[in-house]
Amino acid sequence: MIYLQMxxxxxxxxxxxxxxxxxxxxxxxxxxxxxxxxxxxxxxxxLLTISQMTPGPIALNAATFVGTKVAGxxxxxxxxxxxxxxxxxxxxxxxxLYYQYKNLSTIQGALKGLRPAVVSLIASAGISILxxxxxxxxxxxxxxxxxxDINFISIILIAIxxxxxxxxxxxxxxxxxxxxxxxxxVYSIM
Amino acid sequence: MKKDFKFYKTLFLSTFSLSAFTVGGGYVIVPLxxxxxxxxxxxxxxDEMLNLIAISQSAPGPIAVNASIIVGYRLAGxxxxxxxILGTILPPLIIxxxxxxxxxxxxxxxxVSTLLLGMRAGIAAVIIDVIINMVGKIVKSKNKVSIAxxxxxxxxxxxxxxxxxxxxxxxxxxxxxxxxxxxHKN
Numbered sequence: 514m515i516y517l518q519m520x521x522x523x524x525x526x527x528x529x530x531x532x533x534x535x536x537x538x539x540x541x542x543x544x545x546x547x548x549x550x551x552x553x554x555x556x557x558x559x560l561l562t563i564s565q566m567t568p569g570p571i572a573l574n575a576a577t578f579v580g581t582k583v584a585g586x587x588x589x590x591x592x593x594x595x596x597x598x599x600x601x602x603x604x605x606x607x608x609x610l611y612y613q614y615k616n617l618s619t620i621q622g623a624l625k626g627l628r629p630a631v632v633s634l635i636a637s638a639g640i641s642i643l644x645x646x647x648x649x650x651x652x653x654x655x656x657x658x659x660x661x662d663i664n665f666i667s668i669i670l671i672a673i674x675x676x677x678x679x680x681x682x683x684x685x686x687x688x689x690x691x692x693x694x695x696x697x698x699v700y701s702i703m
Numbered sequence: 704m705k706k707d708f709k710f711y712k713t714l715f716l717s718t719f720s721l722s723a724f725t726v727g728g729g730y731v732i733v734p735l736x737x738x739x740x741x742x743x744x745x746x747x748x749x750d751e752m753l754n755l756i757a758i759s760q761s762a763p764g765p766i767a768v769n770a771s772i773i774v775g776y777r778l779a780g781x782x783x784x785x786x787x788i789l790g791t792i793l794p795p796l797i798i799x800x801x802x803x804x805x806x807x808x809x810x811x812x813x814x815v816s817t818l819l820l821g822m823r824a825g826i827a828a829v830i831i832d833v834i835i836n837m838v839g840k841i842v843k844s845k846n847k848v849s850i851a852x853x854x855x856x857x858x859x860x861x862x863x864x865x866x867x868x869x870x871x872x873x874x875x876x877x878x879x880x881x882x883x884x885x886x887h888k889n
Contacts, residue, residue: 527765563802567802568725570766582803589799590796597792601772604773619883623878626852629874630871631760633857637860638830642827647827667827675832688828690724696824701813
């Protein structure tokens with residue numbers, strides 16, 4: 514019964530979170546704290562901290578975190594499955610439509626209009642990721658920051674990484690792991 | 704490309720490592736996915752990849768999950784989609800299961816926090832690299848309409864904070880009306 518309830522809760526979180534990332538946050542809070550009382554507020558804050566530090570979409574992190582706490586590993590698996598089921602259904606339908614009608618001129622035109630917008634959306638997200646990396650203080654942005662907020666080590670690491678990526682076509686995974694390992698040494702000394 | 708065991712292994716390992724190493728949500732994983740499947744493996748071309756990303760952004764659910772579903776489906780149908788979604792959901796499942804058991808130790812560990820702090824710089828650099836490639840391609844195409852759409856939607860997203868799904872829908876409608884208008888004129 515608890516499995517069914519958890520599947521259904523995370524199904525709704527997957528279904529109604531538009532726009533990705535933190536758009537899912539209020540939905541998770543509503544389902545997990547208000548309706549089902551699976552977590553209290555402090556545990557929810559812990560969940561957010563973990564999500565910020567670890568890879569993976571926040572909704573999936575929440576599914577595993579809540580699932581494990583309520584019903585162990587099977588709970589984690591069922592909550593995760595519930596969370597991705599709406600995506601699977603909707604995306605497969607859209608994909609079929611896309612491949613069936615992609616040669617229609619209206620669809621062609623729509624796709625031509627979309628592509629530059631997608632590039633912009635990625636670029637705008639890039640700006641927030643960049644400001645997360647170059648500012649030490651939480652909340653400092655490109656628009657408002659003081660010199661003390663700037664993390665110069667990070668800027669140097671970004672410059673070196675960018676040079677390696679563009680000049681030598683370095684593997685992105687190695688670049689990320691490399692800056693992580695350098696971070697352990699440099700930030701521990703400072 | 705041949706749909707043999709090696710193909711599925713590469714697909715699984717690609718989505719698994721993308722999901723395991725990208726801290727920071729869907730917008731981080733999408734450019735990296737493009738780099739992997741378009742530039743490194745050359746399984747999908749640039750235009751089609753951008754179409755697939757647009758579809759995954761206009762549907763509900765985590766973008767990383769949506770993008771891996773549609774890329775897997777495009778490459779190898781239902782089996783491809785099952786392999787790529789498994790690769791995407793396993794890393795958070797494993798990592799969060801382990802961390803929730805050792806959370807107190809993890810929270811205060813200096814090595815973990817400095818590692819993550821350092822990785823932020825690497826992730827930022829990778830994303831800048833990808834953005835330079837993508838913007839460069841559109842600028843080089845010298846297509847004035849595309850360049851205008853790119854600039855306007857960038858302003859809409861960054862300065863006016865307009866929802867991504869809305870921007871995509873509006874640009875899609877604009878694109879198809881523009882195309883029909885041009886067709887009628889000729």
